Amino acid sequence: MPGRYCVPGYGAGLRERGTLGMEATPGTRIEGKVVEICRLVLKDSSITIESTSTSVEGWDSLSHMDLIAAIEANFGIELDVMDMADVDSVGALVEVVARAVNSPHEEMPIRSSS
C-alpha cells in the first residue's frame, strides 16, 4: 500500500512516479525503496536509479556506511560485504539488495538509520 511508504517530503514524489504502486513488481518495489532510502540517507532528493557515488555530492565513505545500515534495517536483511564493496551506484545497490532479499516479503516502513 503506497501510504505505508510515505515519508514527509518524499512519499508524494514516489506515488507520482508510481514506482511503489499496487501493481509494482517485487523488483520495482525494491528499486523504489532503495532509491528512497538513498535520498533520505544521502540527503539528495534528485537521486535516481542512475545516480552514482561520484554524481551524488553527499555519497562519501561515511554516508555509504550509513546507507548500508539503513538498507539492512529497512529490509531486515544483512548485505554481503563482498558484494557491497563493488557498489558504486544506486543501480548496483538495487542488485545487491535484490540478491539478499530471497522472496517477496512484507515491506517495512522506511526509517532513517540510527
Next chain:
Amino acid sequence: MGSDSRLAESREAPASMEPLSRFLVRNASEFADRAAVIDGSTVLSHRTLLERVAALGEVLRRWKGRVLTALPNGHAVVVAHYAALVAGLQSLIVDACAPADDLVHATSAFSPEIVLTSQDQIGRLVHILDGLASVQQIVLLPSAEAPSLCATRHPVRIVSWADSGSAELIDLAEMDVPALVLCTSGTTGAPKYVSLTQRNVLAAARNINEFMQTAMGAVEVTPLPLHRSFGLGRARCLSLAGGTLVISPPRGDRALALLARHRATGFSSVPAFFRMMIRTFGKRLAKYLAPLEYIEIGSAPMDRADKLFLLEVAPRARICMHYGLTEASRSAFIEFRSERTKLDTVGRPAPHVAVRVVAENGHPCTPGETGEIIVRGDHVCAQYWKNPELTKSRLRDGWFHTNDYGSVDADGYIRLSGRMDDLMNVGGIKVSPEKIEGVVRAIPGVADCAAVAAKDPRGIYGDVPLLYVVREEQARLSTAAVKSYCVAHLVAEEVPHEVIFIDAIPRTDAGKVLRARLRGGVA
C-alpha cells in the same frame, strides 16, 4: 617499570640503521614475485617496485634540487617517495587532489625545483606550477587514466616504465641529510613543514615493527592516505618486513573485502574508521578481523568501548595504538590485550624512544603530575623546513617538545591531557580554526567569525568544527550559504558541522578569540 618512575625511558640503545635501498634490493632478490604494493588492479611485485624506484631515481638524480611530489593517493606515491629517497633528494609529498589553495601554499612554501606528478594530473596542476619560478623540470609518471592536455612553460620529461628493467639502483642518499618534508597543521594555524632524514623515517619504521612484532611477509590492508605520516610510515614498515601493502579506498566494506581477498595479516587505520565499521557491521567484523595478526591504530583518541570491541572481534591480533606526531612518529605504543588495564593511557615509549613529562622549569614531573610531554630518539625530526625559530623552540637539548600536556603514572604509562593549542582533531585530521576563519571571512556579508571544536554528535569523528558568524548589518546571509561556500573552499574535515549566527565574537583586548568561551556556549 624502571627504578626512576618519573621517567619513561628508552629500553635499549638504537641499533645501526641500513638505508631503505638495502631492503628494496633484498626484497627483490628474496621475494621477487611477491606483491609489494597492491592498488586496485595494479600489483607491483618487489622486483617491479625496485625496477621502478631505480628507473625513477635515475631520472630524478639528473637534476639536483627539491622534489615536489603531487600525486593522488595510490601506489605511485610509494614509488615516488622511495625514488626521491634513493636519489638523495629532498621531497615534499602532497595530495594532487587537495584543494587548490592548499597546493598553492605548499608549492610556494617549498619552492620545488623538480615537480613529480602524473600524466592525468598535470592539467589540474599546470596553472599552479607555471606560477612558480623555482621549477626547472616537470617529471610525469605514466597513468592508466587518459593524459590531460596542457601546455606548460617548464621542461617536461615523461617516464616510461617499459624500459625500467634496465636501470640499476644507485643509492646516493645519506642517512642524516633532509630527505622528506611532510606538512602538518601548526599551532598558529599556518601549516608547518617537518623536515625528516632517512634515519628518522627508517628508525620510526624499525621501532614500529619491533613493537608490533611484524612478521616477515606480512600482508596489510590500509585505507590511510599515503601523503601523511601514518600512511607513508605503513609503506616503509612493510618494505622493511618484505611484506605487501594493500591500498584500500577509505570505505569500510571495501577494506573488509580486501582483507578477505588478499588473506591479509594486518590492518591499519584511524579510530574514526574503526568506529564507522563497528557501527555498521558490529560482530560481523569478526569474520574479517579474526585472521589478523596485528592492527595499528593512531592519529586520534579511541573510545574505550571500541578498544574492547576490537579485542573481541580480532582475538588473534596484537592491537597496537600509537601516540605520536609527524615530528616524532609513533613515540609511544600500547597493546590492548596485554596492557588491558592501561587502556586509558597512550602506553609506554616505543622501542629506542625516550619520553618524559617536564614542568615549566624543565624538571621532570613526579608520577601523576601534569606537564609537557617531551620525546627523544633517532625518529625525531631534525628540523622544521625553513623555520629556525620554530626549530629552536621545539627542539631543545636533544629533546623534542611536543606541545602536548600529560602525565606519567607510577608504572611508566603516559596519560594525555590535551593539546596546548586550539587545533581540532577531526577523525585524525588536524584542523586549524584559523584556516576555516580565513576562508569564511572572504564571504560577502561576514563581519567576523570564529571556529571552535565541538564533540561530533554522531560519535564518529571525535571533534567537528563549529562556526560562529557575525553578519554585517543588513546582510542577507543564510547558514546554508556559508556552509556551501565552505564545501567549495575547504577539505571535508574543515567544513563546519554547524553554523551559528551571533552578535559578537568574544575576544581579548589584544583581539584574540576567546575560544574557550565559545566552546562553553557563552556566546
